[in-house]
Amino acid sequence: MPEVLEVESFRRAAEAVVGRRVKAVTHADPLVVDASVADLVVDRRILAARRHGKVLTLDLGANRRVEAAIDLHFGMAGRIVVDGRSPIDELVYAASDDDRWLRFGLLFGRGRLVISDPRRFARVTPSRDGAGLGPDVWSVDRRTFRARLNGRRGPVKATLLDQSVVAGLGNMLVDEILWRVGIDPRRSVSTLTPEEVAEIHATTKRVLEQLDRRGGSHAGDLSVEHRRRGEFCPRDGAELSRGTVGGRTTFWCPRHQG
Ligand SMILES: [Zn+2]
Structure with missing residues (x-):
């Protein structure tokens, strides 16, 4: 199950798409992806990839001005795959890179970011900006x-x-x-x-x-x-x-x- 360490490795992987403009949302599993997400991301650039606890937040906008943000939750077995590569070995979760497990995708002019999740507990929602969460365990004093x-x-x-x-x-x-x-x-x-x-x-x-x-x-x-x-x-x-x-x-x- 992805914990803070795995989500931090997902965040580092997502750094690769900072600066890219989202052309389309793909593979949007309605159980995983909130219906409002596509409108928040399409035609906007990824400005930052942030993490709080087990939540990865992508800031989006134009000219460095943040206009929208989405939260990625990875559930029991979700993994991020950026441009065909995942920071987490698929053997760790006995997950597969099979296209059937793709629940969410951001398509860019070059490359893509997807969530692969055989269990379907991942969630993609408008960002709640840490509401309801305690302080991040890695940085809490x-x-x-x-x-x-x-x-x-x-x-x-x-x-x-x-x-x-x-x-x-x-x-x-x-x-x-x-x-x-x-x-x-x-x-x-x-x-x-x-x-x-x-x-x-x-x-x-x-x-x-x-x-x-x-x-x-x-x-x-x-x-x-x-x-x-x-x-x-x-x-x-x-x-x-x-x-x-x-x-x-x-x-x-x-x-x-x-
Ligand atoms: Zn002992």
């Missing part, structure tokens, strides 16, 4: 991060997954972060000490920088190969626990995460 968690209830994992608290984290990253910090994902967020919150914040930054270099959310130390029943903690060898936390399949170490 420690004081703001602490303030966002303050006064919350419920499992720490569910809180970190809540995009209105802090935007960008998904299932794989949260499991990796809590495993590294040594905090049980089921623990109530209200029991975290200020030191633990600071540690989660610092570890999140480290994990994002490191996994960005390694190629994505799947490249953590508690990576895909350990996310199976009967696997062992890479740190201390305890058998990993598996359960549903925050509505998501969760892995944690019963020995060092407390």
Whole structure:
């Protein structure tokens, strides 16, 4: 599932179309693409590709003046493909570059940008400019991060997954972060000490920088190969626990995460 790291790689790929004028919208799956999007983009130039959490926003207009903006949400398995290339290996999501999975396309005089999504959970809408989202997890400072968690209830994992608290984290990253910090994902967020919150914040930054270099959310130390029943903690060898936390399949170490 695309998390902040994957969407940042989509944003970098979309930089290639900045300056290009949209000739037409293609492959507009009505379930994925809001009906008003074509009118917002056709005959306008892409002026910028921005990211907030897991949302990629394209600014459009003329002569550097922004006249419209659209949000791209990638859902469970959406990927961006620019001029025939995607920054995400199709094997990672077991997705295909088959034309049947194309749900949205921007056709330029030269080249195109498309969303490929076998699951159809991607969405393309007029931009909401971050409304309803917490601060972006990659840039949020420690004081703001602490303030966002303050006064919350419920499992720490569910809180970190809540995009209105802090935007960008998904299932794989949260499991990796809590495993590294040594905090049980089921623990109530209200029991975290200020030191633990600071540690989660610092570890999140480290994990994002490191996994960005390694190629994505799947490249953590508690990576895909350990996310199976009967696997062992890479740190201390305890058998990993598996359960549903925050509505998501969760892995944690019963020995060092407390
Ligand atoms: Zn362990």
